[in-house]
Amino acid sequence: MESLQHRTEENSPIIKHGDNVRNPFKPTAAFIGASWFALLTGVVGYCIGLWNASMELNEKGYYFTILLFGLFAVISVQKSVRDRAEGLAVTDLYYGLSWFATIAAMVLLTIGLWNADLARSEKGFYAMAFCLSMFSAIAVQKNTRDAKLIDDKEL
Numbered sequence: 001m002e003s004l005q006h007r008t009e010e011n012s013p014i015i016k017h018g019d020n021v022r023n024p025f026k027p028t029a030a031f032i033g034a035s036w037f038a039l040l041t042g043v044v045g046y047c048i049g050l051w052n053a054s055m056e057l058n059e060k061g062y063y064f065t066i067l068l069f070g071l072f073a074v075i076s077v078q079k080s081v082r083d084r085a086e087g088l089a090v091t092d093l094y095y096g097l098s099w100f101a102t103i104a105a106m107v108l109l110t111i112g113l114w115n116a117d118l119a120r121s122e123k124g125f126y127a128m129a130f131c132l133s134m135f136s137a138i139a140v141q142k143n144t145r146d147a148k149l150i151d152d153k154e155l
Helices: 029-052 057-085 092-115 120-154
Strands: 015-017 020-022
Touching: 029 057, 029 120, 057 092, 057 120, 092 120
Parallel strands: none
Antiparallel strands: 015 020
16 A cells, blocks of 8 residues: 555545545545544543442542543554554554553453443443543544645645
């Protein structure tokens, strides 16, 4: 697959509709909005669930920290994978640590929920809100990076 950085005006498939010019590699406003909406829905839902939960404050802190750790980890994975795909230097140490952190966040949430004294529906809620947050954080990071790359090329 050809990197976006190596595109020239001759081989760039820009779609022209009248005076409107749109690069097909730039994410649409609808996809950007849907990604942000999913991220906010997952994070806010997870946090509201924690706020209303009948668990000790240290347990709430554990689950909140796992959410923040997981969000950072998946963004780091997305960045390092994308950098490698575009031929940018990423050390094996950073690449491995970002994957380790992502897997660790998922394992820690799983262990925490497995051993928690919560109803199965609550456990499922936290797991689904966490997964929605992780996936949408990757999409938001991808959209941000794509839009920045395209905007830099159009200048």
